[in-house]
Amino acid sequence: MSVVMKNFTFAVIMLAGSVGPSLAASEADFKAAFAAADAAEKEGGRLRNQWTTTEAALSTAKKAAETGNFDQALRSAQEAEALAKASIVQATSEQQRWKDMEIH
Amino acid sequence: MRTRPTLSILTAALALCALIGASSPAALAIDAVDPAADAKAFRDFFVKKFPQVKFEDFVNGPYSMNEDMRKQWKDKEQFPPYEFALEAGKEMFSKPFKNGKHYADCFENGGIGVRQTYPTFDEKEGQVITLELALNRCREVNGEQPYSYVKDEMAQLTAYMAFTSRGKPFDIKIPNDPRALEAYENGKRYFYTRRGQLNFSCASCHVQNPGERIRAEVLAPAFGILNAMPIYRSEWSGMGTTSRRFTTCNSQIRGVPLEPQSLEYRDLEYYLSYVSNGLPISGPGARP
Numbered sequence: 001m002s003v004v005m006k007n008f009t010f011a012v013i014m015l016a017g018s019v020g021p022s023l024a025a026s027e028a029d030f031k032a033a034f035a036a037a038d039a040a041e042k043e044g045g046r047l048r049n050q051w052t053t054t055e056a057a058l059s060t061a062k063k064a065a066e067t068g069n070f071d072q073a074l075r076s077a078q079e080a081e082a083l084a085k086a087s088i089v090q091a092t093s094e095q096q097r098w099k100d101m102e103i104h
Numbered sequence: 105m106r107t108r109p110t111l112s113i114l115t116a117a118l119a120l121c122a123l124i125g126a127s128s129p130a131a132l133a134i135d136a137v138d139p140a141a142d143a144k145a146f147r148d149f150f151v152k153k154f155p156q157v158k159f160e161d162f163v164n165g166p167y168s169m170n171e172d173m174r175k176q177w178k179d180k181e182q183f184p185p186y187e188f189a190l191e192a193g194k195e196m197f198s199k200p201f202k203n204g205k206h207y208a209d210c211f212e213n214g215g216i217g218v219r220q221t222y223p224t225f226d227e228k229e230g231q232v233i234t235l236e237l238a239l240n241r242c243r244e245v246n247g248e249q250p251y252s253y254v255k256d257e258m259a260q261l262t263a264y265m266a267f268t269s270r271g272k273p274f275d276i277k278i279p280n281d282p283r284a285l286e287a288y289e290n291g292k293r294y295f296y297t298r299r300g301q302l303n304f305s306c307a308s309c310h311v312q313n314p315g316e317r318i319r320a321e322v323l324a325p326a327f328g329i330l331n332a333m334p335i336y337r338s339e340w341s342g343m344g345t346t347s348r349r350f351t352t353c354n355s356q357i358r359g360v361p362l363e364p365q366s367l368e369y370r371d372l373e374y375y376l377s378y379v380s381n382g383l384p385i386s387g388p389g390a391r392p
Contacts, residue, residue, distance in 0.1 A: 048368065050360035051301045083301065090298065098296040101307050103142075103149045 025074035030065050033077035037061070040084035049091035054083040137285045139278050139378055142292065146379040150327040154315070163331035163386040165324030169315035173322060177390065185336040186263055186388040189343045193264030196257065201246040207261070210242035219262075219269035220385050223276065223374045225284040232287050232370040235262055236345055253364035254351065259334040259343035266333065266387030274331060274385065276378040291375025294368050295326075300359030306372075321392060328380050330373065332389025339392065346373055 037058060044050040061076035150162060154169070161168040167177045197207050197215065208214035212221075222235035233241075239261055240250035251257040278284050298305045309318065310326035317323070333346045344352070350369050351361035362368055 048362060049299050052355060052358045052360055053301045055360060087301075090303065094297045094299070098293055098298070098305065101296045101305060101311070102292070103145050103311060 025070040027065070027070055030061070030070045030073040030077060033074050033081065034058075034061055034065070037077045037081035037084060040081050040088065044084050044087040044091070047088060047091035049087050049094075051083055051087045054080050054087060057083060134282050134285050134289065137289050139285070139288050143379045143381060146327060147382070149311070150314075150325050154325070160384055162325055162328035163380075163383050165329060165332060165389070165391060166322035169325070170322045173392070180390055184388075185338075185390050186334075186343060189260045189263045189334075189336065190267055190388060193260035193262070193267075196261055197264050201243070201248050203246050205246050207239065207242055210238065210245070215265060216268045217272060219265045219387070220272040220275050221277075223370060223377060225277070225279055225281065225287060225374070227279055227281055227284070230281075230283040231367065232291075232374045234346070234365065234370050234373055235265065236347060237365050237370065253345060254348040255340075255342060255344050259345050259348075262334045262345060263343065263388035266385055269385040270387070271384050274377055274381045274383055276374070276381055278378060287371045288375055288378065290368070291371035291373070294372045295375055300354065300357030302357040304357040306353065324391075326376065326379075328383040330376050331380060331383050332386045332391075334387060335389040335391050337391045343388070 037054075041050060041054050041058060044054065057076045057080035061073045061080060064070070064076060065073035150157075151159065154162075157168045164174075164177070167174045200206050208216075212218055219235060222238065223232045225231070226233045236253050236258055239258065240253070243250055251261075278288055295306045298308070307326065309323045310329060314323050314325035330346060333349070334343055335349070336343050340348070345364075347364035347369065350372065351364060354361040
């Protein structure tokens with residue numbers, strides 16, 4: 001099997017794993033995901049660049065966990081972490097890139 | 105444990121962009137900051153982009169860009185929606201504090217006709233002082249509680265002070281102090297920096313797209329955008345200050361707003377006001 005095919009097969013397996021059926025999330029899963037999201041959001045705050053959508057996802061995660069819906073809580077916490085990380089990337093890259101838009 | 109949705113892919117893509125961006129040249133040193141050259145380039149950009157707009161008309165924001173809106177505004181100005189705020193502000197301004205002193209005691213020329221000089225750079229403190237901040241400091245030093253920075257009383261007071269400066273050109277000074285230049289540069293960086301989930305900077309709307317519509321609104325040019333502050337906005341059903349405008353803009357692009365009168369917002373106001381030097385104060389204003 002060529003290297004390209006091996007990589008492609010690997011990607012398909014990974015993709016299948018990400019969308020296929022999985023076990024119900026536990027409270028521990030949620031707590032770990034929420035802690036990671038919260039830490040990323042705090043870093044976004046340190047960079048003065050938090051997103052309202054991250055805050056909303058964190059809030060949804062918390063509310064879902066309070067009702068015992070850990071599947072939803074986990075999904076929202078993971079979404080919050082992804083959003084927070086994107087805001088960090090944005091803030092970091094914009095430290096230089098803002099000049100591209102400047103009027104000269 | 106479940107894996108993450110497609111947002112992870114987006115995050116990875118953004119991370120790659122960041123790595124590419126990280127190889128850009130470092131930010132310029134403060135001694136390379138040239139506010140006068142910036143202001144000239146800024147003015148020239150808008151004058152060239154909108155040759156049909158009279159210079160002093162840039163302070164009228166969307167009304168300078170769209171003839172239909174201009175007609176509606178002219179009609180509205182016969183009974184301007186900021187009139188009640190203006191009257192209330194005048195009354196508040198002249199009413200003494202509990203200690204018998206007045207706002208007039210805190211400002212040059214008794215606070216009349218001085219709005220065009222704000223924000224100022226306070227060389228003792230090493231920071232930008234906006235009119236809103238100066239008003240609340242005046243209250244606090246006279247034993248009064250500070251007002252909210254975003255609307256109501258603060259908007260009324262600034263409406264009155266702006267009115268007493270109508271027609272006077274913005275005259276923002278940047279002293280020969282590296283801290284003032286740094287504040288100016290920080291304001292400029294904030295203006296051009298993309299933020300929020302929508303990845304917009306202030307410039308995305310007010311430099312790249314003035315005159316264009318974003319949903320039902322016509323975007324105002326950045327040149328002269330603060331000259332009409334504070335404003336009555338139909339969208340708000342009331343008056344709002346410069347602080348309100350900044351925080352609302354951030355929310356609209358899905359960014360968490362900073363606290364009103366944060367250093368960043370004050371520096372932003374300093375930059376935007378400076379590059380509009382020469383344009384007349386037209387506040388209080390009315391916007392859709």
